Amino acid sequence: MAKLGIHDLAVRYGKLTAISDLSFTVAEGERLFISGPNGAGKSSLLGAISGAVPAAHGRIEMDGDILSGLGPERIARRGLSMVPEGRRIFGGLTVQENLMVGTGIRRDRAAVADDLETAFTAFPILRTRAQAPAGALSGGQQQMLAIARALMTNPKVMLVDEPSLGLAPKVVDEVYDRLCSLQALRGLTLVIVEQSSTRAARVGGRMILMRGGRIVADGDAAGFAAADLLSEAYFGDPA
Numbered sequence: 604m605a606k607l608g609i610h611d612l613a614v615r616y617g618k619l620t621a622i623s624d625l626s627f628t629v630a631e632g633e634r635l636f637i638s639g640p641n642g643a644g645k646s647s648l649l650g651a652i653s654g655a656v657p658a659a660h661g662r663i664e665m666d667g668d669i670l671s672g673l674g675p676e677r678i679a680r681r682g683l684s685m686v687p688e689g690r691r692i693f694g695g696l697t698v699q700e701n702l703m704v705g706t707g708i709r710r711d712r713a714a715v716a717d718d719l720e721t722a723f724t725a726f727p728i729l730r731t732r733a734q735a736p737a738g739a740l741s742g743g744q745q746q747m748l749a750i751a752r753a754l755m756t757n758p759k760v761m762l763v764d765e766p767s768l769g770l771a772p773k774v775v776d777e778v779y780d781r782l783c784s785l786q787a788l789r790g791l792t793l794v795i796v797e798q799s800s801t802r803a804a805r806v807g808g809r810m811i812l813m814r815g816g817r818i819v820a821d822g823d824a825a826g827f828a829a830a831d832l833l834s835e836a837y838f839g840d841p842a
């Protein structure tokens with residue numbers, strides 16, 4: 604059974620259709636990149652999966668259970684967490700306080716302590732800066748904090764919206780290294796919005812290319828760089 608199933612999804616904002624007729628599945632442990640130009644509907648897709656954006660139509664399933672309509676908190680409880688675009692960390696809170704923010708929904712306090720330790724082990728800089736205000740971290744460190752915070756709800760599926768945004772290429776390398784190690788360690792299923800298809804090809808995985816709220820291509824990220832599919836998606840006539 605697929606870990607995630609998206610069936611005939613549509614998202615609308617008033618009269619504007621951001622996503623229509625979108626269907627795909629994600630296997631357990633898969634790394635899926637969602638790419639495409641600005642306004643393609645990538646963030647709306649992640650929003651719909653995480654429950655932050657209501658679907659106008661269609662069905663979203665995790666492990667065969669319907670998530671649609673549950674709302675973000677109940678979806679998070681089921682094991683799906685989101686690293687939002689722009690990180691959205693709380694600059695005035697300490698690094699450790701940021702990590703603890705989402706754990707209120709968990710009753711297993713001993714496991715929360717274990718997960719804090721895992722986060723600190725995965726991102727040693729966060730341990731070093733645990734009591735520092737999160738606003739004092741560099742952009743790359745804030746991205747690590749946002750990823751570590753999403754881990755604190757013990758997810759099985761993690762959605763990551765544009766982790767590269769505003770970061771230098773070397774820092775992006777480091778962010779992806781950590782993300783991939785965590786994926787291997789935890790058996791996570793990852794869905795990552797990544798504007799740069801070259802980056803996706805370098806990291807490796809499957810890639811779905813969106814344009815105008817629809818899927819225009821779906822395949823191995825490494826294969827995309829060579830094909831004309833990308834320029835077609837970015838510059839060709841809308842489907």
Ligand SMILES: Nc1ncnc2c1ncn2[C@@H]1O[C@H](COP(=O)(O)OP(=O)(O)OP(=O)(O)O)[C@@H](O)[C@H]1O
Nearest residue numbers: 616619620621639640641642643644645646647648
């Ligand atoms: N809250 C909103 N209200 C109205 N329209 C919205 C809203 N959010 C997104 N849109 C519109 O929906 C369409 C898809 O936007 P979305 O942000 O999902 O695309 P995207 O591929 O993530 O783009 P970007 O890379 O610029 O973030 C765009 O036309 C956008 O202007």
